[in-house]
Amino acid sequence: MIEFIGHLHPVIVHLPIGILFMGVFMMLYEHYSGTDLKTPISLAFLLGSIGAVVACIAGWLLSNSGEYDAALIFKHQWTGIATALTGALVYFLREYKKWGVLMLIVLLIFTGHFGATLTHGENYLWGSDKKETLIEQDSLKKETKKITQIITNGKDSIKIVKHNRYQDDIMPILKLRCYNCHSALKQKNLLRLDSEGFIKKGGKTGMILMAGNILKSPLYTNLILPLEDEKHMPPRGKHQLSENEIAIIQEWIKTGASFEDQIDTLSIKETPIKLAPIKIIVAKKVDTAVPVITNKITDLQTDNTANISVATIASFKQQNIILSNLSETAPFIMANFVNVVPFDNTVLLELQKIEKQLVILKLTNLPIKDNDVKMLIDLKKMRRLNLENTAITNECLPYLKQLPELEQLNLYGTNISDEGLKQLASFKKLSVLYLWKTKVTATGVDQFKKERPDVKVEIGNFKFQKK
């Protein structure tokens, strides 16, 4: 109830302003026309000052919410009280009425101005909306400010280009759309957005920003709530953020909400090296209602990161090859051929389109022959290869040796023999080897283990001890 009365303050104040000015105008009219208006004038100042007192009380209740700038409140409060008192004085003291009225006008103007500053912000009166939009477009269109630094030792030079996304992209948006209610001027919900510290601190209802997680950052989620939702920001009726502005904030939070300078490019003698983390496409839902191709792809391409093109993903999907994402930070992809039936070996050439990202390849149970393995030698990033239950023999191992990163190799159910095991001993990064149901012998494995004690060999000789 108390809050409600407080909220009525902006409505109530207009009554005494109007009535008191009416009194002043009637006095002027009486002076120039000579008509007797003493009774209505007196009534106007009586009602006006009662209204002013009521407005003062409501205003005081509103100020207790703590959402406003204390210094400004102080000014507004005391000029307001002075206005109410002066109004009453004018009513009671008829002798110095003219001086009283003059003071009343001055007080009314100041109180009104302070009040309006509290609600609309400092630059409202003389600023124009048009100018703001211009600034907005300007700030969003302009190239991100780059801080360039060149370090040179005489021979080589390193060029580092940095920028600060918070200062360049985020702050202008917040300034334009949020500062009115969330800054030094006013702290609705006890929230300020005008510095890194305040943004990280959050408001009355807690944290508003969780770096990397847009869904847990009300700074973002409140923007995309339906307009009718009471938590939607900016509130209905205020100037809303454009889609572009929301997208900028979303991207900023997603990528870690950094307030620091970020290194954009670093070039040594004109050779650019990208340092930004590389993201990849997520092929999460494969056979269900959600399309595999997400909208993220186009965004990413503007980032100039190593991506798989939309067309590539579509072609993989068409050929029933499942791509799935293995890491949130690095471009690691797994390709599974479980649905590729019937199998045609030319499909393996497709994999070269993703040679930079492919780290796990599952070719289990397919009629893969030694010559087919030859088609894999360009997939240099491969870490794990599943070739179990395929038609390969020792002949394919020289091809596999050309995969420098290969760590795990599943060869169970193939024709690999001790001869092959000798070759496998020279696979430098190999750490796990599956050899159940192959032609390798116990002595062959022992030999291999002597040479490569670091490799875990699974020959599937587990047997239960009978109880």
Next chain:
Amino acid sequence: MEKDFKIYTQEFDAFNKKLERRNFLKSTAGGLGAMALGTLLSSSISTKSFEQQILESLPTIAPKAKRVVYLFMSGGPSQFETFDYKPGLAKMQGQGLPESVRNGQRLTGMSASQALLPIAPSFSEFKQYGKSNTWVSDLLPYTAQVVDELCIIKSMFTEQINHDPALTFFQTGHQLPGRPSIGSWLSYGLGSENKNLPAFIVLVSKNASRDQPLYARLWGNGFLPSQHQGVQFRAGNDPVLFLNNPEGYDGKDRKEMLQYLSELNNLQNDVWGDPEVDARMSQYELAFRMQTSVPDVMDTSTESDEIFELYGPDSREKGTFAANCILARKLLEKDVRFVQLYHQGWDHHGSLPQGMKQQCKQTDQASAALIMDLKRRGMLEDTLVIWGGEFGRTVYSQGKLEKENYGRDHHPRCFTMWMAGAGVKPGITYGQTDDFSYNIIKNPVHVHDFQATLLHIMGLNHEQLVYKYQGRRFRLTDVSGNVINDILT
């Protein structure tokens, strides 16, 4: 015609776009009936619902497991005769449970009126096994041999004290029926790898004593689209009900028939836009493909004798737990996302020693064999195996206590389950119970924590895998759950 159904407001905007999109597709793609309709439509429509946006914005946790096999021991296996070794109880046989232990906690109506709650020590002996020196009961001689692969959680607890709510709670995250099961959530969140088999398959043991019932809603999709429901595979000639062609029909024009049906369904979908029509179409298509894939995967005749010996003598008989374990492995080999086995009969209110001996004999060897079989195929690296029931059992005997004959009542405050394979540390024991295995004294794991961890291992954040239904966004873990990072690799 469609225009009549359009309502031009903000809320209906997405829906209108979808209708327009469908019209576009219909007018441009021409002979849509020649293609697999559901697939084409579902991958082409890019009007994104809020749910889709959520799915796409899920931060990918690097998935450690690609598949799960969950051996559900329905009825509540006793922790005392399996993994939670309490040697101190032997001295206290027959004494009343100290009030300081129970501390006024609720009991079920079955034993609440008992004058004495006599402490019943385990009838079976325990020994230490493996490099991890883990205590395992003599009733589980085979599990004992693979104990170094297991991550045993002794501090599970649930909120439910009776079977159905406890089971429902475990499978859906809520004690009342109606929410999607774990496998349905995984299907919704991750989709199906193998397009010829459902992402969520259920196998129920035929050889278990059916003391407590199971309901199909335990593998139901709840409010998720119907194609995410678990599909039960049965032993016998008709593994999936109504999948085979009816007698006297050769099925030659089946494909053509389905194409026309799809066209009709699509007309209906154009008008109403009901997502259930999409679900139905995708199910018809999957069922058609399953007519060839299911007989293939259910055929165990090509398995070698060595396999049957490994899984135990029961495995030769279709429908047993052991045979289902072999089937589970075959399904996992085909990259089925979530395979759930149910084995009933663990509800030993009386004659526990006799019952436990039988239950363990039916499940012990095959569970252990499944782990080792997956391991030698290289599949344990990305398959998570889970074993456990819906709650544990009391330290005191329900009814008369004899040395070799007693019963135990339901006990939700602590019980044991184990996991093995992808994402969990092998050869560890997590959590600890008090000397009476009545209260948890270290590292409690709530059912929601277990579910959160399971989703995490599969690469999903349990707080962000949500579905909006009746105005609320639901999660598997409801409003709680923490990932148990200590057990993760």
